[in-house]
Amino acid sequence: MGKRIGLEVSLAVSEAVKMARVDAVAAYPITPQTHIVEELSQMVADGDLDADFIMVESEHSAMSACCGTSAVGARTFTATAAQGLALMHEILFIASGLRLPIVMAIANRALSAPISIWGDHSDVMAERDTGWIQFFAETGQEAFDLTIQAFKIAEDKRVLTPAAVNLDGFTLSHVIEPFDMPDQEEVDAFLPTFEPQVILDPDNPVTMGPVGFPEIYTEIKKQQNEALLGAHEVILEVWEEFEKAFGRAYRPVESYRTDGAEVLISIAGSTAGTARVAVDNMREAGKKVGLIRTRLWRPYPFEETRAAVKGAKAVAVIDRCLSFGGPGGPICSELRSALYPLPEKPVVNSYIAGLGGRDITLQDFYTVVEDTYRVLEEGPTDEYKMIGVRE
Amino acid sequence: MTNDKPTWKEYPMAATIHHPGSATGQNTGDWRSERPVRDDSKCDKCGICWIFCPDAALFMDEDGFYEVDLFHCKGCGICARECGKGAITMVEEGE
Ligand code: SF4
Numbered sequence A: 001m002g003k004r005i006g007l008e009v010s011l012a013v014s015e016a017v018k019m020a021r022v023d024a025v026a027a028y029p030i031t032p033q034t035h036i037v038e039e040l041s042q043m044v045a046d047g048d049l050d051a052d053f054i055m056v057e058s059e060h061s062a063m064s065a066c067c068g069t070s071a072v073g074a075r076t077f078t079a080t081a082a083q084g085l086a087l088m089h090e091i092l093f094i095a096s097g098l099r100l101p102i103v104m105a106i107a108n109r110a111l112s113a114p115i116s117i118w119g120d121h122s123d124v125m126a127e128r129d130t131g132w133i134q135f136f137a138e139t140g141q142e143a144f145d146l147t148i149q150a151f152k153i154a155e156d157k158r159v160l161t162p163a164a165v166n167l168d169g170f171t172l173s174h175v176i177e178p179f180d181m182p183d184q185e186e187v188d189a190f191l192p193t194f195e196p197q198v199i200l201d202p203d204n205p206v207t208m209g210p211v212g213f214p215e216i217y218t219e220i221k222k223q224q225n226e227a228l229l230g231a232h233e234v235i236l237e238v239w240e241e242f243e244k245a246f247g248r249a250y251r252p253v254e255s256y257r258t259d260g261a262e263v264l265i266s267i268a269g270s271t272a273g274t275a276r277v278a279v280d281n282m283r284e285a286g287k288k289v290g291l292i293r294t295r296l297w298r299p300y301p302f303e304e305t306r307a308a309v310k311g312a313k314a315v316a317v318i319d320r321c322l323s324f325g326g327p328g329g330p331i332c333s334e335l336r337s338a339l340y341p342l343p344e345k346p347v348v349n350s351y352i353a354g355l356g357g358r359d360i361t362l363q364d365f366y367t368v369v370e371d372t373y374r375v376l377e378e379g380p381t382d383e384y385k386m387i388g389v390r391e
Numbered sequence B: 001m002t003n004d005k006p007t008w009k010e011y012p013m014a015a016t017i018h019h020p021g022s023a024t025g026q027n028t029g030d031w032r033s034e035r036p037v038r039d040d041s042k043c044d045k046c047g048i049c050w051i052f053c054p055d056a057a058l059f060m061d062e063d064g065f066y067e068v069d070l071f072h073c074k075g076c077g078i079c080a081r082e083c084g085k086g087a088i089t090m091v092e093e094g095e
């Protein structure tokens, strides 16, 4: 049996990577992710982790090195945030296109300019379509669990697709939380060693990433997308297995007090904690309000999302990312698309909040719900609303 | 669309090539408009053309002359330009 300890969430993610018996880490420090790779480099230096830690000069190189280590069959991890993730952009497509099951933690942070080291989801949303499996953690325990699960999911023969675990910068990465730490044997039993299907091997040479002429490019992209879509089933399988082994249940969309709810708040990441308190308070005041939380972002859980909002009159989607010049927040857009084919669907409102580390307060949730009730009565007035902005 | 080309399921994952050197089977000479022709009386077998050919389309024969592999030669003319003896002339295809 494992033990219950208090630990900084970043360090717990490093611990998860160590327990996953990772073979290679290539990373470049960037706030608020630094503690994760700093700890991993310490573990390697101390001889506590038998892995290669590759120092690089940029995140572009970090992801490139990760592609190399993964291609030779090494279980590979990296972590980054904000501009670092943006600098990886080009190589993220190569990792997924080459079907390399790299696992990455993203300590979500706002993108410059102006410079912000604080949290929001604009970094990962800019990488939404890079073909990676993407999860959002609410708690430290979840970030820890998802990291271990991510290796099993990404490396599954049916998937072979890289996976990113999002944890909010500072509000998760830098806080100390209680953890149920499993024993190494328990993790070993859950997570087998990586068995790559194709590797770079001088004795048995292959060409990875050749030219894809127009004649084959579409077929290869379809192949890649099918693997990502197929990951959905594997994720559910892995979560079921995880629940049996560790007792913690995971679902693509989490629901809280949605029974009989008229208005649902939708959110991703650590802010769900505050949202839950807001829902409790509003329920106590007689308002029929519930919460849904996006845990699985890619592949997008269409069916689970439709099921989660069933019966609600309205959904108020709060995004910590502004899609400039677009229809609203990225999670809202996806939710609207998922619901559009339904003959009966709730009204969906988009709210932007928590940009660049701005707190999302209880009052913000009350405001959002109040505004949603107003829209239910009067009809929509805006494509989306920014919450807490000084007008 | 129906044709005899492989479906997305039939390609190796990520288009990985499992038989290295498969590009040698590609006819890269089919878009050549000019081909190099050597004058043996001028050629001193120095090998400059062989060094400069960007497509490895020249190979040495038994007599030490550099022959053109027209399946791969793109007709770029680099060999003709680099030959110090003026032994190579580019001749228009079809002539
Ligand atoms: S460069 Fe000219 S002289 Fe030298 S081997 Fe080639 S054809 Fe002959």
Ligand code: SF4
Pocket (backbone or CB within 6 Å): B035, B036, B052, B053, B054, B055, B056, B057, B058, B068, B072, B073, B074, B075, B076, B077, B078, B079, B080
């Ligand atoms: S024409 Fe160009 S490709 Fe052909 S043999 Fe000469 S250098 Fe090589």
